Amino acid sequence: MRLNYRIILLVLAMGLTKSSLAALNVFACEPEWASLAETLGGDRVKVVSATTAYQDPHRIEARPSLIAKVRRADLLVCSGAELEIGWLPMLQRQAGNPKVLRGQPGYFEAADQIERLGIPDSLDRSMGDIHASGNPHVHLDPRRLSTIATALSDRLANLDPTNADYYRKRHDEFSQSWEEALQRWKTRALPLVGARLVVHHQDWEYFFDWLGIIRAGSLEPKPGLPVSSGHIVKLKKRLQQEPPLAIIYTAYQSPRAAKRLSQITGIPAVELPYTVGGAEGVVDLFTLFDETLKRLLEVIP
Numbered sequence: 001m002r003l004n005y006r007i008i009l010l011v012l013a014m015g016l017t018k019s020s021l022a023a024l025n026v027f028a029c030e031p032e033w034a035s036l037a038e039t040l041g042g043d044r045v046k047v048v049s050a051t052t053a054y055q056d057p058h059r060i061e062a063r064p065s066l067i068a069k070v071r072r073a074d075l076l077v078c079s080g081a082e083l084e085i086g087w088l089p090m091l092q093r094q095a096g097n098p099k100v101l102r103g104q105p106g107y108f109e110a111a112d113q114i115e116r117l118g119i120p121d122s123l124d125r126s127m128g129d130i131h132a133s134g135n136p137h138v139h140l141d142p143r144r145l146s147t148i149a150t151a152l153s154d155r156l157a158n159l160d161p162t163n164a165d166y167y168r169k170r171h172d173e174f175s176q177s178w179e180e181a182l183q184r185w186k187t188r189a190l191p192l193v194g195a196r197l198v199v200h201h202q203d204w205e206y207f208f209d210w211l212g213i214i215r216a217g218s219l220e221p222k223p224g225l226p227v228s229s230g231h232i233v234k235l236k237k238r239l240q241q242e243p244p245l246a247i248i249y250t251a252y253q254s255p256r257a258a259k260r261l262s263q264i265t266g267i268p269a270v271e272l273p274y275t276v277g278g279a280e281g282v283v284d285l286f287t288l289f290d291e292t293l294k295r296l297l298e299v300i301p
């Protein structure tokens, strides 16, 4: 009995040490940024993610539990480029935490750190285009992700100077492993260069830009607009002339439209993880790219 009691005390003490080490509360809008913040921040950060891989990051309900998390946060890490425009400003307003407002050091947008794709020349919002500030799905290009990681590491050091050396060391380790993985992925992905893929939503533009993959069509008539059967029929006609390798969709999208198009064309439909947690074994950013490439390479005849 006495021994058990001691073990309990020890476990409690360890728990206290761990939480007292954590210097920064990080609120990540999406799982990819939660994962990156954990990798770079180690035990000096306490990270929560507002969404999971099974939730559409464009459309999240601003729940009271999320407001409370933003209130406690020292740093918000989000995709930006208006991906979270439907819910994040509301959370920030309700939370009343001036540290994490736009323009403050406690507010970090990944899309701000890199060159964005798909910035429209002119915009007609009545057409339902939800990528008004360019494409916000920036994490799917590992080269851009590397740039974002450097900026995020600097931000952690800036917000928590006592632990700056610790963050720098972790970033160096990440950077080295990431560069090695990049070389490995690039070689593995060679058979995909020039491949044509149909997407559900335009959330793969950065991945395609990295590997030289061509978007052969989208199930959504415009980013954010619902899939219609009329559009599927038009798409089918267009694809007959030059059939693509596959139709891809993600864990947060309904597979119905992709499977319907697959049925009527014979083109395989493939579910991809999209972010950390989006498939079994996808536990970090490394396994995200490993699994994505594996699933795409499997459909090459």
Ligand SMILES: [Zn+2]
Pocket: 058, 130, 131, 136, 137, 201, 202, 203, 223
């Ligand atoms: Zn989008």
